[in-house]
Amino acid sequence: MSAAQLELRGVTKRFGGVAAVDGVNFAVEKGEIVGIIGPNGAGKTTLLNCISGVYRLDGGDIRWQGASIAGMAPHRVASLGIGRTFQIVRPFGSMTVRENAAIGALFGNADGRRGVREAFALADEVLELVGLRAKASHPVSSLTIPDRKRLEVARAVATRPQLLLLDEVMAGLNNVEIDEALDMVRAVHATGVTVLLIEHVMRVIVGVCRRAVVLDFGQVLAEGEPEVVLRDERVIKAYLGERYAKRLQS
Amino acid sequence: MQSGSSPEPLLKVHGLDAGFDAGPVLFGIDLEIAAGELIALVGANGAGKSTLLGVLSGLVRATSGTVTLSGEDVTNARPEALVRQGVAHVPQGRRLFGTMSVEKNLLLGAFLRRDKDVRADLTRVLDHFPALKDKLAREAGTLSGGEQQMVAIGRGMMARPKLLMVDELSLGLAPKVVDRLIDVMRDINQEGMALLLVEQDVLVALDAANRAYVLENGRVALSGFAAEVKDDPGVRKAYLGL
Numbered sequence: 465m466s467a468a469q470l471e472l473r474g475v476t477k478r479f480g481g482v483a484a485v486d487g488v489n490f491a492v493e494k495g496e497i498v499g500i501i502g503p504n505g506a507g508k509t510t511l512l513n514c515i516s517g518v519y520r521l522d523g524g525d526i527r528w529q530g531a532s533i534a535g536m537a538p539h540r541v542a543s544l545g546i547g548r549t550f551q552i553v554r555p556f557g558s559m560t561v562r563e564n565a566a567i568g569a570l571f572g573n574a575d576g577r578r579g580v581r582e583a584f585a586l587a588d589e590v591l592e593l594v595g596l597r598a599k600a601s602h603p604v605s606s607l608t609i610p611d612r613k614r615l616e617v618a619r620a621v622a623t624r625p626q627l628l629l630l631d632e633v634m635a636g637l638n639n640v641e642i643d644e645a646l647d648m649v650r651a652v653h654a655t656g657v658t659v660l661l662i663e664h665v666m667r668v669i670v671g672v673c674r675r676a677v678v679l680d681f682g683q684v685l686a687e688g689e690p691e692v693v694l695r696d697e698r699v700i701k702a703y704l705g706e707r708y709a710k711r712l713q714s
Numbered sequence: 715m716q717s718g719s720s721p722e723p724l725l726k727v728h729g730l731d732a733g734f735d736a737g738p739v740l741f742g743i744d745l746e747i748a749a750g751e752l753i754a755l756v757g758a759n760g761a762g763k764s765t766l767l768g769v770l771s772g773l774v775r776a777t778s779g780t781v782t783l784s785g786e787d788v789t790n791a792r793p794e795a796l797v798r799q800g801v802a803h804v805p806q807g808r809r810l811f812g813t814m815s816v817e818k819n820l821l822l823g824a825f826l827r828r829d830k831d832v833r834a835d836l837t838r839v840l841d842h843f844p845a846l847k848d849k850l851a852r853e854a855g856t857l858s859g860g861e862q863q864m865v866a867i868g869r870g871m872m873a874r875p876k877l878l879m880v881d882e883l884s885l886g887l888a889p890k891v892v893d894r895l896i897d898v899m900r901d902i903n904q905e906g907m908a909l910l911l912v913e914q915d916v917l918v919a920l921d922a923a924n925r926a927y928v929l930e931n932g933r934v935a936l937s938g939f940a941a942e943v944k945d946d947p948g949v950r951k952a953y954l955g956l
Contacts, residue, residue: 502888503858503860503888503890503891504858504859504860504861504886504887504888504891505858505859505860551886606736608759608760609759609760610759632886635885635886636759636806636882636885636886636914637759637914638756638758638759638914638915638916638953638955639916639917639953639954639955640758640951640952640953640954640955641758641759641914642955643955664886664887664888664889666889667955702890703888703889703890704888704889704890705889705890705893705894707893708889708890708893
């Protein structure tokens with residue numbers, strides 16, 4: 465069996481006496497799109513923060529392409545090829561869309577130093593990919609919510625990641641806007657990027673994920689193909705609710 | 715235009731234009747809410763839904779048109795005057811005071827009230843959201859997303875409004891939590907409070923509502939009974955993705 469691109473082994477993170485993430489094991493293969501779902505407070509974002517180096521682990525190990533990255537600072541993790549977005553987007557409000565994307569290209573540096581001109585060239589490439597090319601010169605303050613989400617993805621993609629961690633980039637979008645955003649995720653994925661995403665919107669999980677991992681109380685409750693996981697009685701009880709399960713069947 | 719059978723609706727918006735320095739957002743909005751109705755307001759991001767809520771709560775100025783509450787002109791009244799008149803706004807993203815306790819956040823909703831029923835109303839809110847009962851002393855920012863939304867809605871209820879406007883109830887919440895909150899919305903509505911729900915999860919909103927308005931590019935593109943709006947081919951294509 466070949467080594468997974470990303471492997472979580474007993475990952476544990478405590479806040480005070482509470483284990484927000486409690487012995488999580490799972491692996492992501494190169495080229496997959498994997499979804500993480502679970503109730504509010506289940507530890508999903510905490511887990512992403514562990515992977516991207518924002519939090520230090522209290523137990524377990526995280527292995528990236530076979531080597532441990534546990535305890536590494538976020539900028540080191542980013543430079544190894546793990547990019548991420550944040551739930552609350554914080555673009556540089558006084559800059560243009562293009563300048564914001566270029567910042568990701570300048571400071572992400574997964575493949576060595578990059579000059580300003582090169583960073584802008586990469587920014588243009590990435591904006592094309594996420595569908596923001598036409599708005600490159602717009603101030604970010606003029607962007608709608610879906611476009612702000614696109615820019616958040618663009619900033620992360622501009623760091624040239626091999627693995628992209630997306631934290632609820634489709635929250636606040638309606639079904640049609642979600643379908644458009646899914647096309648963007650597929651386009652990024654098609655360039656060879658592995659994707660690990662958190663979402664509460666099942667249209668996303670069923671739409672692009674090959675596998676879903678369900679977290680509950682910091683632990684893996686279920687894992688597998690979305691269609692199977694979403695019919696799992698434990699997942700319905702802890703997360704989806706009976707009404708959703710009925711809607712899914714009809 | 716199915717409403718308006720009674721002489722004076724609770725809320726009447728007529729020919730409303732509004733916007734910001736950057737440009738106009740709303741154009742000639744007509745909307746009515748009768749006492750005790752549950753209304754869904756849907757539309758794409760950028761259609762003007764939150765701007766309309768902003769006008770109705772006195773945060774955004776109307777440049778033309780009128781807003782009346784039970785027949786009284788309240789166009790461009792100050793936010794605190796509108797709260798006193800019975801309009802409460804649960805903003806998008808909850809906007810709690812994260813380092814203050816849950817109880818203080820809830821009581822802030824009653825900031826303008828001088829009556830003796832505030833404590834009784836707090837009990838009533840907690841009966842709707844029993845999950846908050848043993849968390850009153852906790853800092854609001856440490857609660858889960860679903861619980862924070864309960865605090866935000868509860869804070870709005872504490873103003874004892876005639877109309878409660880909730881912007882993006884389902885944002886970032888687990889499906890089961892959304893269902894529970896919708897149930898509470900229905901209960902509150904049954905008790906007589908009119909509700910205006912702004913939702914991206916259009917299906918959830920239309921299933922809960924009596925009537926619905928669809929905003930497109932700052933204009934009311936469609937309005938009617940929620941079931942009819944849900945079956946509208948344009949709505950199914952543009953918002954439900956069916």
